[in-house]
Amino acid sequence: MKVIKRITWLAVLLASVFSLATAYAQINLDITKGVGGNGIPIAVMPFEGRAPENIASIVAADLKGTGKFAPQPSTSRADYAVVGQAAPGGSRGYIVRFQLTGAQGGQLLNLSFDVPTNQLRAVAHRISDLIYEKLTNEKGLAGTRIAYVALGRGAYYLVVSDADGQNPQVILRSRQPIMSPAWSPDGSRLAYVSFEGRRAQIIVQDVYTGARRSVSAAPGINGAPSWSPDGRRLVFTLSQDGNPEIYALDLGSQYPVRLTSSSSIDTEAVWLPDGSIVFTSDRGGSPQLYRIGPGGGSPQRLTFQGSYNARPTVSPDGRYIAMVHQRGGRFYIAVLDLKTRQFRVLTSGGLDESPSFAPDGKTIIYSNGRGVATVSVDGGASREIALRGNARDAAWAPYGR
Amino acid sequence: MQHLVRILIAAAALALLASCAATGENTGQEQTATGVPDATAQPGVTGQSEQEVYSYPYGQAPSLDTYDTFDTSGGGATTAYAGGQPDQAVAGTSGGVASADRIVYFSYDSTNIVPESRTIIENNARSLTKNPQIITQLEGHTDERGSREYNIALGERRANAVRQTMIAMGVSPQQIRVVSFGEERPAAAGHDERSYALNRRVEIIY
Structure with missing residues (x-):
């Protein structure tokens, strides 16, 4: 009898500890809601009907990936609920419906889509973005794409995939290296460096037709292409005059115009929305970022932290410049706020490189030597994207198509 | 297709x-x-x-x-490398094309040509001056650390250092082409000092 009494006591004790923990978790949840931590609890219920894609799990993964939501298996703990159906029908193959409701039962979204089978995944991402936009008033990234370079046995691949790494399509396969993919502002073309023929050239490829055009094949380096905001010009690096310099090419013309003049390395130019250009130069003795006007001119130095700041990428609003930053022999992704001049290291470091801003202006994709990861400009947690083939050199496509 | x-x-x-x-x-x-x-x-x-x-x-x-991708580390659904010599079979490594008497190695962050390398350059320069119809391609490489495009520039600097030395030894500039692969074609796939030392190089290709 004594034993039973003891067990009862223990059970009571345990129960009180658990309820305390739950209460604590509840409080904690409220505090961290929406600002990292656990995120806004949202129940994404399995979609009814038979569809070859698990739409609910794609939506839940997308929402979790934003860092602002905590998908739940049931509605009991959730502030919001998503229910839906995906069943054969409609004129194109499938009808997908979903409803977003608040905890008080109010309907926030109620939409349906008529899509072919191969668009079910795209619709799931669209639903994620609609929910994200409704609840945060910001545009989501789930429906966007990334381009990256993957490695195979005897081959290099230029891949375009969904932002979550799924649906990886090889738009170029080569026996020689492929580097530095850059999206045109309308998302219809990619400029990149190809070493086909065992020499460097800059190619512009139409993403939707596969048509390719060599826009620069000068002797020496043809590297680091970047698009002008209007999509009509490219800046890139040529070393035809003896050392790497920045050139601008009007795509309607044949002759690039030289923008820099120094005996040092000038490379990795990117365009800002105002038409000015930021690039890497070791003219001061170590690689640092500099800025010139649309037509060149005297460079103004932007970075002063440490002895290695390179490979700038600019947020779409022109406020932030992310870069590769080295200290203590390790390479990090850092960001410079052009408004406040604040410089911040974002990643835990190692072999971090090739940062590229997402169109939301807040998320940065980069390579870390093992693969590709994302980090937010305010220093949120870094998250790896599962990609095959030693993925590197990722570039985030603009919103749209 | x-x-x-x-x-x-x-x-x-x-x-x-x-x-x-x-x-x-x-x-x-x-x-x-x-x-x-x-x-x-x-x-x-x-x-x-x-x-x-x-x-x-x-x-x-x-x-x-649908392709046989190469993955040296984890990260999602990966195809593990299955046998063979990874360094030779994988794109991204040069596959040991150049022999030792055609490779010039460099220290970290350096374009200096050390005395041992001078002999290698001399031997190649001699055969180039003897055979003016022959063209060589000097291929500059770096280790994997740092920015990829900046490494292209550093690799070219190394190749140019070998080029200048060859020209000083009497080779015609018309016989020399220079290309930099930066870190894109490592000779060794490791992420350690030993691999890095093997990757910082200029290959003299005929």
Whole structure:
């Protein structure tokens, strides 16, 4: 009898500890809601009907990936609920419906889509973005794409995939290296460096037709292409005059115009929305970022932290410049706020490189030597994207198509 | 693959003047009103007798999952490397094309040519001056640390250092072409000092 009494006591004790923990978790949840931590609890219920894609799990993964939501298996703990159906029908193959409701039962979204089978995944991402936009008033990234370079046995691949790494399509396969993919502002073309023929050239490829055009094949380096905001010009690096310099090419013309003049390395130019250009130069003795006007001119130095700041990428609003930053022999992704001049290291470091801003202006994709990861400009947690083939050199496509 | 845009590049050996064949079932390339040439190949060098580049329209392109990708570390569904010599079988490593008497190694962040390398350059310079019809391609490489495009510039600096030394030894500049692969074609795939030392190099290719 004594034993039973003891067990009862223990059970009571345990129960009180658990309820305390739950209460604590509840409080904690409220505090961290929406600002990292656990995120806004949202129940994404399995979609009814038979569809070859698990739409609910794609939506839940997308929402979790934003860092602002905590998908739940049931509605009991959730502030919001998503229910839906995906069943054969409609004129194109499938009808997908979903409803977003608040905890008080109010309907926030109620939409349906008529899509072919191969668009079910795209619709799931669209639903994620609609929910994200409704609840945060910001545009989501789930429906966007990334381009990256993957490695195979005897081959290099230029891949375009969904932002979550799924649906990886090889738009170029080569026996020689492929580097530095850059999206045109309308998302219809990619400029990149190809070493086909065992020499460097800059190619512009139409993403939707596969048509390719060599826009620069000068002797020496043809590297680091970047698009002008209007999509009509490219800046890139040529070393035809003896050392790497920045050139601008009007795509309607044949002759690039030289923008820099120094005996040092000038490379990795990117365009800002105002038409000015930021690039890497070791003219001061170590690689640092500099800025010139649309037509060149005297460079103004932007970075002063440490002895290695390179490979700038600019947020779409022109406020932030992310870069590769080295200290203590390790390479990090850092960001410079052009408004406040604040410089911040974002990643835990190692072999971090090739940062590229997402169109939301807040998320940065980069390579870390093992693969590709994302980090937010305010220093949120870094998250790896599962990609095959030693993925590197990722570039985030603009919103749209 | 009906929509496959195929570019078959047969690169001729050695001679700069050799023309290259760019053929395909359906090149589908843009007709450039500007007269800028389409993607074409330059003559290659010995050992690279044929190269192939294939482009595909997004939406009808093959999935990366259909290819045998190489993964040295984790990260999702990966195909582990299965046997053979990884350094030789994998794109991204040069596959040991150049022999030891045609490789010049460098210290970290350096373009200095050490005395041992001078002998290697001298031997190659001698055969170039004796055979003025021969063209060499100096291929500069770096280790994997730092920015990829900046490493392209550093690799070119190394290749240019070898070029200058050869010219000082009497080789005609017309016999030398320079290309930098930066960190894109490592000789060793490791992420350690030993691999890095093997990767910081200039290969003298004939």
